[in-house]
Amino acid sequence: MEEKKITWLELFYDLIFVAAVSTATNVLLHVEKGEIRPEYFLKFVLIFIPIWWSWVGQTLFINRFGQDFLYQRIFTIFQMLFVLIMTASLSVNFDEYYLSFLFGYIGLRALTAIQYLVVQRFEEGDRKKVAQFFGTRFWIGIIISCFSILFDSWIRYSILYTGILVDILVPFLGRKYLVKAPSNTSHLLERFASLTLILFGESVVSTLYVLQPQKGDWDAILFSLISFILIVSMWWQYFENVEKKVDKSIKTSGQTIIYGHLFILMSLSMIAASIKLLYLNEVHYSFDLYFIFGSVCLYFMTTTIVFHQYRFSQDRLKLYHLVLFIGILASFFIINLVVEVPNVVIMGEMTLFFIIYAKLTTT
Numbered sequence: 001m002e003e004k005k006i007t008w009l010e011l012f013y014d015l016i017f018v019a020a021v022s023t024a025t026n027v028l029l030h031v032e033k034g035e036i037r038p039e040y041f042l043k044f045v046l047i048f049i050p051i052w053w054s055w056v057g058q059t060l061f062i063n064r065f066g067q068d069f070l071y072q073r074i075f076t077i078f079q080m081l082f083v084l085i086m087t088a089s090l091s092v093n094f095d096e097y098y099l100s101f102l103f104g105y106i107g108l109r110a111l112t113a114i115q116y117l118v119v120q121r122f123e124e125g126d127r128k129k130v131a132q133f134f135g136t137r138f139w140i141g142i143i144i145s146c147f148s149i150l151f152d153s154w155i156r157y158s159i160l161y162t163g164i165l166v167d168i169l170v171p172f173l174g175r176k177y178l179v180k181a182p183s184n185t186s187h188l189l190e191r192f193a194s195l196t197l198i199l200f201g202e203s204v205v206s207t208l209y210v211l212q213p214q215k216g217d218w219d220a221i222l223f224s225l226i227s228f229i230l231i232v233s234m235w236w237q238y239f240e241n242v243e244k245k246v247d248k249s250i251k252t253s254g255q256t257i258i259y260g261h262l263f264i265l266m267s268l269s270m271i272a273a274s275i276k277l278l279y280l281n282e283v284h285y286s287f288d289l290y291f292i293f294g295s296v297c298l299y300f301m302t303t304t305i306v307f308h309q310y311r312f313s314q315d316r317l318k319l320y321h322l323v324l325f326i327g328i329l330a331s332f333f334i335i336n337l338v339v340e341v342p343n344v345v346i347m348g349e350m351t352l353f354f355i356i357y358a359k360l361t362t363t
Helices: 008-029 038-065 070-088 094-119 125-150 153-173 185-211 218-245 255-280 285-310 319-338 343-362
Strands: none
Touching: 008 038, 008 070, 008 185, 008 255, 038 070, 038 094, 038 125, 038 153, 038 185, 038 255, 070 094, 094 125, 094 153, 125 153, 153 255, 185 218, 185 255, 218 255, 218 285, 218 343, 255 285, 255 343, 285 319, 285 343, 319 343
């Protein structure tokens, strides 16, 4: 497979999405009567999905057809402007900013579809078919989402997300083309790893910003230290696998990486939010438990699934590994339900789990 390196413009493009992801994460910090109401979880998901899919759309184009040409740079820069508009429109009070959000999102997706139509003129064979397929089919979801502007209330959002869902399903429908012109696995893994790294960094910065341990407050200092070790352990496990344990020469459509990372990235945001809530101690103990253990379990399961297909055969995890990891999480969870423990102990348990997870999956 042809070697493809990440460009500086791609990394710059990733940074623009940091504010968008941070805004989505902050939705999970709306605490009322000791818990986060279900509507905020729903809003978090509904905000996160367009962010993720907008980033994925351009990433997939660059992965197959990206070249450091002037016209492609200009397309990417214009997309960054639409990202800024979309990000500035993200809010839990979505109705007030709906038009500007829709303008930003539609602008992003339309530019991506146009890029496919432009590049198909220069391609041949299966690659030309892929470009034609995406360049025409992506407009279906875009047009459906545009019709949402004609309606109000829940109908508006139903139409918007119907269009987004259709957009997301397009690569599945075009799988017969994609397998003949596979994605560049090495570049795709690096691109998703770069966005994941930004989320890890955002977790560190936002966590330390909220904690702000005062001089002599050893409980806060200990909590900060354990939180940092937790994030480092997660980083170690993820990037050691990306760097050494996966076969980057595998030729696939890349859909496991693409769709699996939606849940990896969402779980990272949820873990960052749960760390803040554990420290602030503003939610009920039982809610804390379900939230952080659920977030960690989601991250563990999705990273396991995503990397399994691409691991070298001798490095693939066995069934007893899965039983062991789930057993550790289940044991901690049950013990904490029976005996109420300080929040710093819960953080210590999560850190121990990720240290074990990193050790057994990277050696």
